[in-house]
Amino acid sequence: MGDEFLNLKEPYEAKNILNSLKLKKTVEMVDIRNCLGRVLADDIYSSIALPPFDRVAMDGYAVLAKDTFGASEDNPKALKLIEVIGAGDKPQKNIVDGTCTEVGTGAPAPQKADAVVMVEYTEKSGDDILIYQGVAPGENITKKGTDIEENNLLLKKDTVLTPDKIGVLSAIGMATIPVYVQTKVGIISTGNELVTVGEDIDYGKVYDVNSQSITSAVLSCGCIPISIQIVSDNFEALKNAINSLIDDADIIITSGGTSAGAGDILRPVIEDMGKVLVHGISFKPGKPTLIGIIEGDENKILIGLPGYPVSALMVFESLIAPFLRRTSGWKAVVSGPISVPLKISRRFHSSRGRTHQLLVKVQDGLAVPIQKDSGAIAALAHADGYLEIPKSTEIIEEGTIVEVKLFQR
Amino acid sequence: MGDEFLNLKEPYEAKNILNSLKLKKTVEMVDIRNCLGRVLADDIYSSIALPPFDRVAMDGYAVLAKDTFGASEDNPKALKLIEVIGAGDKPQKNIVDGTCTEVGTGAPAPQKADAVVMVEYTEKSGDDILIYQGVAPGENITKKGTDIEENNLLLKKDTVLTPDKIGVLSAIGMATIPVYVQTKVGIISTGNELVTVGEDIDYGKVYDVNSQSITSAVLSCGCIPISIQIVSDNFEALKNAINSLIDDADIIITSGGTSAGAGDILRPVIEDMGKVLVHGISFKPGKPTLIGIIEGDENKILIGLPGYPVSALMVFESLIAPFLRRTSGWKAVVSGPISVPLKISRRFHSSRGRTHQLLVKVQDGLAVPIQKDSGAIAALAHADGYLEIPKSTEIIEEGTIVEVKLFQR
Numbered sequence: 001m002g003d004e005f006l007n008l009k010e011p012y013e014a015k016n017i018l019n020s021l022k023l024k025k026t027v028e029m030v031d032i033r034n035c036l037g038r039v040l041a042d043d044i045y046s047s048i049a050l051p052p053f054d055r056v057a058m059d060g061y062a063v064l065a066k067d068t069f070g071a072s073e074d075n076p077k078a079l080k081l082i083e084v085i086g087a088g089d090k091p092q093k094n095i096v097d098g099t100c101t102e103v104g105t106g107a108p109a110p111q112k113a114d115a116v117v118m119v120e121y122t123e124k125s126g127d128d129i130l131i132y133q134g135v136a137p138g139e140n141i142t143k144k145g146t147d148i149e150e151n152n153l154l155l156k157k158d159t160v161l162t163p164d165k166i167g168v169l170s171a172i173g174m175a176t177i178p179v180y181v182q183t184k185v186g187i188i189s190t191g192n193e194l195v196t197v198g199e200d201i202d203y204g205k206v207y208d209v210n211s212q213s214i215t216s217a218v219l220s221c222g223c224i225p226i227s228i229q230i231v232s233d234n235f236e237a238l239k240n241a242i243n244s245l246i247d248d249a250d251i252i253i254t255s256g257g258t259s260a261g262a263g264d265i266l267r268p269v270i271e272d273m274g275k276v277l278v279h280g281i282s283f284k285p286g287k288p289t290l291i292g293i294i295e296g297d298e299n300k301i302l303i304g305l306p307g308y309p310v311s312a313l314m315v316f317e318s319l320i321a322p323f324l325r326r327t328s329g330w331k332a333v334v335s336g337p338i339s340v341p342l343k344i345s346r347r348f349h350s351s352r353g354r355t356h357q358l359l360v361k362v363q364d365g366l367a368v369p370i371q372k373d374s375g376a377i378a379a380l381a382h383a384d385g386y387l388e389i390p391k392s393t394e395i396i397e398e399g400t401i402v403e404v405k406l407f408q409r
Numbered sequence: 410m411g412d413e414f415l416n417l418k419e420p421y422e423a424k425n426i427l428n429s430l431k432l433k434k435t436v437e438m439v440d441i442r443n444c445l446g447r448v449l450a451d452d453i454y455s456s457i458a459l460p461p462f463d464r465v466a467m468d469g470y471a472v473l474a475k476d477t478f479g480a481s482e483d484n485p486k487a488l489k490l491i492e493v494i495g496a497g498d499k500p501q502k503n504i505v506d507g508t509c510t511e512v513g514t515g516a517p518a519p520q521k522a523d524a525v526v527m528v529e530y531t532e533k534s535g536d537d538i539l540i541y542q543g544v545a546p547g548e549n550i551t552k553k554g555t556d557i558e559e560n561n562l563l564l565k566k567d568t569v570l571t572p573d574k575i576g577v578l579s580a581i582g583m584a585t586i587p588v589y590v591q592t593k594v595g596i597i598s599t600g601n602e603l604v605t606v607g608e609d610i611d612y613g614k615v616y617d618v619n620s621q622s623i624t625s626a627v628l629s630c631g632c633i634p635i636s637i638q639i640v641s642d643n644f645e646a647l648k649n650a651i652n653s654l655i656d657d658a659d660i661i662i663t664s665g666g667t668s669a670g671a672g673d674i675l676r677p678v679i680e681d682m683g684k685v686l687v688h689g690i691s692f693k694p695g696k697p698t699l700i701g702i703i704e705g706d707e708n709k710i711l712i713g714l715p716g717y718p719v720s721a722l723m724v725f726e727s728l729i730a731p732f733l734r735r736t737s738g739w740k741a742v743v744s745g746p747i748s749v750p751l752k753i754s755r756r757f758h759s760s761r762g763r764t765h766q767l768l769v770k771v772q773d774g775l776a777v778p779i780q781k782d783s784g785a786i787a788a789l790a791h792a793d794g795y796l797e798i799p800k801s802t803e804i805i806e807e808g809t810i811v812e813v814k815l816f817q818r
Contacts, residue, residue, distance in 0.1 A: 032606060032621055033621070033624065036628050036629060050787075051615065052610065052612075052614075052615060053612060053613060086601060087600055087601055087602040087642070088600065088601030088602030088603070088613055088614060089601070089613055090612055091613075105716075106602050106615070108612065147786055148786060148787050154787075155790055162629075162816040162817060163622045163625035163629060163722060163816065164622065164722055164789040164816050165790070165816075166622055166625045167618045167619075167621060167622030167722060167789055168786055168789050168790045169606075170606050170616055170617065170621040170622065171615075171616055172616065173604070173607065173608070173610060173616040175605075175606045175607025176607070191496055191497065191515065192495060192496055192497030192498070193497030193515050193516075195582070197441060197578075197579050197583060198582065198583075198584025198585070199582070201461065202499070203461075203462060203499050204462065204498055204499045204516070204517045205497055206459075206461060206515070207579055207581065207582040208579065209576045209579040210576075211579070212442070212575050212576060212578075212579040213572045213573065213576030213579065215442065216444075216570075216571070216572035220571070220572060233495065233496070307514075309576050309580065313573055341750075372556075377459055377556055377557060377576070377577055378459075378556050378557050378563075380574070380576055381557075381563050381564055407572065407573050407574075408571060
């Protein structure tokens, strides 16, 4: 009992160690309808030009521009209508001197036509169209390939597929998209006191929070949670649970059993199966966090979170989530949509010597600190996010701007 | 032909009209494992107290505090060990004068025990435990209900279920959660020129972009896209397509066929089935946008987006997405995680008279304007988001801070 943490790491050291661990990245082809939030695994070149033909940009009449020169309200030019073409139609007739074709927006320009007169500047007169305003060559026709040329680099590898990028892939007709296989994360809650939600609870037991919160958090990082289990505080039981997940999961996250005290079994299990890289991080809450690895053809990463739900989730958000997003290929634009600068609502005293992760509520545009101990679920009920206070900071004055990291769905 | 927009609306007017339309909100019970991003449809009260019993906060020995008074390194107090209790165990014996129970963190405190001495301040000696430091009553025991009292309001209706909130619901053992039924959105692309991605393309045809980009955008708003169709530019075809979706969808979004020109059939179709509320918004791009309604027991909303993919997506993001998120009960904390303040990279001249939605790329922490016409897909390939320039603004000076709305996955 009382075996202390051998070598407490600073948060940045723990992040560096975690980020140095490489996971194999594999690629799969996925239907474009299921690609939202996935990450491109290949550079994408345009297989076609866009527009794929000289495209009419306005409803009107395709003409030879020179036939319209000098046209005015007082002196309209009459052109013979030879065809009517809408979007999706294929023109059959070439424009020759003195003729025009009625065209709709999006239609291919007829051969030889070099401009389109907007319908507003025309009038029908029997088989003729009267043109009241001249057009310059090229006007109202978007030339083939002016948007995107064939074989040009369109989207780079590692691009996150937001709706706009899915639009870009659709424009060149791609129905299946090469994306990275999502990282699979096994989740284990350890503790003899834990009961699965929905079941009856006996005296001395509590509901297992971490399985549900960590599962959701893994999903919000674009990864796939697999095989959620509760295991008892027992060396063999935990080792068996990890072994049952190790083939399918890239990462296994446990919670509980990481303090340096009685019933703390994760460390010996990892030492038995692989090696411990970090045990103890200078975080508040979250000190007993553990990072280990089982090396092989494919490295498997083991992460031990503290058992208290608030501690477990805070360590996940600040340490594990950025790593998981990176393994999924996810890259935030700027510092990311998950962080907003807000003024703190009151003077706050931080604890020295450890990086403090402070839960906050956002109210009237201010970050309001929530002070509860890390065993308290109520804090999570009120929190909108958290801020990271460096260990060197003792006091944050009221009104100071802080970066609030918002909880993401 | 040439039927002009009757009454061009300002963007805020169009938003107000859209927001005034009420959709029925129904509730369903969903497994907590599938609740990420869903929205609570009920206030949730704690069905149990947390902790549900007086809980041991440290590994050590449960005692009567008074038995430890005066204990020191030089003068330890000896207490008889009567039981060993770990987390999840149920104590069988009461603490009486001169006795103690070994307890693990998370275990229920034995009856009558009023404090726990940390293991660091003790030593075993035969059947006795030597206590080297006194504890005050209440020390290292978290009393039942101090985190959350029974029957207290825990989470409010309309809360978005992020991982932390899912943790809170787990703590009280809820396995199924009352959430709002997600809004269902029918999606129709109109245009004789459109071909589904993955199919061969003939001269004069283009791939249907809007079906894919709008489907993804609907998903990113927490709504369910249903029955994606391409229909031709034809009154009966469009009316039939809308009719086939109207029972299942709460909202139907079409694209194309909204300009005031040839082949523009959505307006007459809506006038035939219900009524047009908005046709024409002072937006750039996106002027031809249309909002209509079919009134009934349940209102059905019809939205006509422009056919050009960039215009369609921009109008969706700025006008429709906030509405859809609200119908899903989704509420952003502060102005939302989707907006970041950035400096603009260069002086920008905006077009007067219309609200300008400018695509931007985020580069080196700056918002770099992308200037392409609204028919250009290439703009989307480079864009990270957009900013909304009010119609009264003509020039934005280099270095001005602008709010960039990031595209969301």
